Amino acid sequence: MKRTKITVAVSGLNNMDSPGPGIPVIRGIRESNVFDARIVGLAYENLEPGAYMHELVDKTYRVPYPGEGSEQLLERIRYINNKEQINVLIPNFDSELFAFVKAADILRSIGIETFLPTLSQLDERHKANLPAFGKKYGLMVPFSKNITDASEIEKLKDDFDYPLVVKGKFYDAYIANNKEQASMYFNRISAKWGLPVVIQEFIQGTEVNVVALGDGKGNTVGAVPMRKQYITDKGKAWGGITLNDHTLMELTHQLIRKTEWRGGMELEIIRTADKKLYMIEINPRLPAWVYLAVGAGQNLPEALLKLALNMPVAPFTEYAVGKLFIRYSYDMIRDLPAFEKLSTQGEL
Amino acid sequence: MEINKNIAISETGFVFDPSTGDSFMLNPIGLEIIRLIREGKTQEEIAALITEKYDVEESAFERYFYDFVSMLKHHQIIQEHEKD
Numbered sequence: 531m532k533r534t535k536i537t538v539a540v541s542g543l544n545n546m547d548s549p550g551p552g553i554p555v556i557r558g559i560r561e562s563n564v565f566d567a568r569i570v571g572l573a574y575e576n577l578e579p580g581a582y583m584h585e586l587v588d589k590t591y592r593v594p595y596p597g598e599g600s601e602q603l604l605e606r607i608r609y610i611n612n613k614e615q616i617n618v619l620i621p622n623f624d625s626e627l628f629a630f631v632k633a634a635d636i637l638r639s640i641g642i643e644t645f646l647p648t649l650s651q652l653d654e655r656h657k658a659n660l661p662a663f664g665k666k667y668g669l670m671v672p673f674s675k676n677i678t679d680a681s682e683i684e685k686l687k688d689d690f691d692y693p694l695v696v697k698g699k700f701y702d703a704y705i706a707n708n709k710e711q712a713s714m715y716f717n718r719i720s721a722k723w724g725l726p727v728v729i730q731e732f733i734q735g736t737e738v739n740v741v742a743l744g745d746g747k748g749n750t751v752g753a754v755p756m757r758k759q760y761i762t763d764k765g766k767a768w769g770g771i772t773l774n775d776h777t778l779m780e781l782t783h784q785l786i787r788k789t790e791w792r793g794g795m796e797l798e799i800i801r802t803a804d805k806k807l808y809m810i811e812i813n814p815r816l817p818a819w820v821y822l823a824v825g826a827g828q829n830l831p832e833a834l835l836k837l838a839l840n841m842p843v844a845p846f847t848e849y850a851v852g853k854l855f856i857r858y859s860y861d862m863i864r865d866l867p868a869f870e871k872l873s874t875q876g877e878l
Numbered sequence: 879m880e881i882n883k884n885i886a887i888s889e890t891g892f893v894f895d896p897s898t899g900d901s902f903m904l905n906p907i908g909l910e911i912i913r914l915i916r917e918g919k920t921q922e923e924i925a926a927l928i929t930e931k932y933d934v935e936e937s938a939f940e941r942y943f944y945d946f947v948s949m950l951k952h953h954q955i956i957q958e959h960e961k962d
Contacts, residue, residue, distance in 0.1 A: 736898065757899035774884060774896035851896045852886070 533566035537614050538835065539607075539642070541572040542622025542818075543580025543587065547859075548701075548764045551622040553579075554821035556586045558831030561824060565835055570614050572621075576873045582864050589614070592876035596629040604633050608640060616642045618838045620831070622815055624700045627652060645746075645838035646793045647814045655789075655812040657697055657728050667788050669781075669809045672733050672800075676726035683712045686729060695730040697811075698723035703765060705732060733810065735802040738773065740782045741816060741823050743830045744791030745837060752830050752846035753782045754823040759854070767819055767857070772826045774851040781807055794820070794834055819855060826853040879947070879956050881916050893955060900953065907932075908946065915956060921947075 538559060542550030552571070559567050571590035573581045581590035591610045594602045603626075610616065619642050621630045630637070631646045638644075647655075654663050657674075664671030675689060686694065686709065696715035697703045700723050706712035712729070719727050742753035755778045760769035782797060794816035800808045816830060823830050826849040836843045872878040881887070886894045891904035893912075904912060907928075914924045925943065929936050950956040 738899075759899065771899045773899050852894055 531563060533562070533564060535566045535568070536617040536835070536839070537568045537570060538565075539570040539572055539610065539614070539616045539619040540587075540622065541574070541593070541620070541626060543571045543573050543578040543590070544575070545579040545583070547762060548766050549818040549857075550578075551816050551818045551820055553583065553586060554818055554824075555620055555622060555816055555831045556580070557821050558824040558829050559835065560586060562829060562832040562835070564832060567835075568614075570610065570616060572610075573872070576869060579862065581872055581878050582862055582868060590872065590878045592872060596626045600629040600633065603629055604636065607637070607642070611640055611642060618643045618645075618835055620644075620834065621646070624813065624815065627814055643838040643840075645834055647795075648792060651789060651791060652814055655814060656699070657730075657811055658699060658726055660728075660730075660809070660811070663812075664809060667785060669785070670806060671809050672731035674728055674730040676728055677716070678725045678727075680713055680716050683709050683716060686712065690729065690731060693732045695732050697728040697730055699726060699728065730810065733800040733802065733808045735800040735808070737810075738775070738778060738799050738801055739767075739770075739817070739819070740778055740797040740799070741820050741830065742782050742786060742791075742795050742797065743816075743833055743837075744786040744789075744793065744795065745843065746790060746792030748787040748790045749845060750783050750786045751833050751837070751843055752823065752828040752849075753779060754826055754828055754830075754849045755779065755782075756819060756822055760856075767855075769854065769856045770819055770822060772822060772849060772851055772853045777805070777807065794830065822853065822855040823849065825855065826850040879915050879921070879958050880918075881912065881956055882954060885955050887912060887916075895954065898954075902953065902955075911943070911946065912950075
């Protein structure tokens with residue numbers, strides 16, 4: 531079958547100890563039998579490894595952080611698009627999604643398709659809004675509270691037992707065993723990710739995750755559950771295995787049906803000893819371990835491209851159970867001019 | 879007693895529970911006992927077969943067997959029927 535040539539812009543090239551999903555998404559696209567893709571990397575930092583992985587990324591452009599202003603980011607995308615004629619853009623950071631969702635119509639007007647959640651989907655599943663989300667969709671979620679000031683930590687004992695979980699609005703989560711630790715994590719997280727900081731009830735159990743893709747009409751295009759087998763000190767999976775769990779799959783299908791979720795998502799769930807499933811977080815994008823789904827038979831990045839391009843997509847009905855991923859680190863050797871080029875010209 | 883139906887047990891004694899992702903290694907005797915459970919043998923039948931084949935007192939075997947079965951139940955590898 532002749533593959534369709536397209537150009538795909540992808541962010542999240544930070545393939546480091548807490549990796550972004552960019553490189554795994556690109557690996558899925560590279561393995562597609564449908565698309566012959568030119569990959570344009572969007573890098574926020576000069577040393578994002580993906581920028582130097584030329585077997586996966588054809589060309590990389592530096593882009594400004596969304597925090598510096600959506601208009602600057604959009605202007606840079608326009609410039610890149612003039613050179614590259616991008617067909618689809620896949621943003622992979624939580625922190626940039628708001629800007630790209632808001633700009634979806636403008637992007638489409640210059641020929642760039644996206645397949646992202648709606649603004650209201652993005653907002654209501656936000657971890658600061660999780661209790662209301664759980665109530666609306668009939669999910670068990672841990673009790674949580676948003677705080678904006680360190681002085682509120684003293685009063686947490688009225689609503690929580692220790693340990694409790696201190697979470698950043700985009701990333702990071704720490705288990706605090708006492709108010710001193712809660713204070714320390716509050717300061718660390720608020721300095722990095724801003725306010726509010728989310729305080730969440732600690733649920734004892736086993737964490738299981740699901741990567742899924744919704745078509746925006748309530749249908750699940752694909753979903754693969756995984757349990758982390760090896761976890762780094764940052765709580766990231768360094769190894770994981772696909773599971774056969776009907777209750778998890780049913781929960782995922784129901785959630786996508788009720789929310790009419792559009793795009794990739796990752797569900798973070800705690801299964802307690804009495805087999806109750808608590809939703810602790812919903813990430814509105816494909817996760818860094820999405821290549822496990824590809825390896826297990828569901829090429830979700832390819833399916834995401836099809837959805838973005840309004841092509842027919844047959845839902846995946848199966849995946850291989852007991853498929854493992856084992857992450858590794860690898861030192862690339864590159865010459866200084868490559869770094870210099872990306873640093874000074876913003877392109878590589 | 880019966881092995882939970884979704885549990886995968888390999889010829890080498892590697893046990894995998896696909897619903898939790900847990901995996902375990904059985905030693906050769908453990909594997910032999912698991913096979914007997916899978917064949918539907920009762921505890922008494924298993925005790926008779928093992929004590930006949932190996933140099934082990936029945937009372938000692940019972941103690942080890944009880945520990946082993948407790949561990950299998952704890953990890954949800956086997957479940958017990960009402961009549962057991």
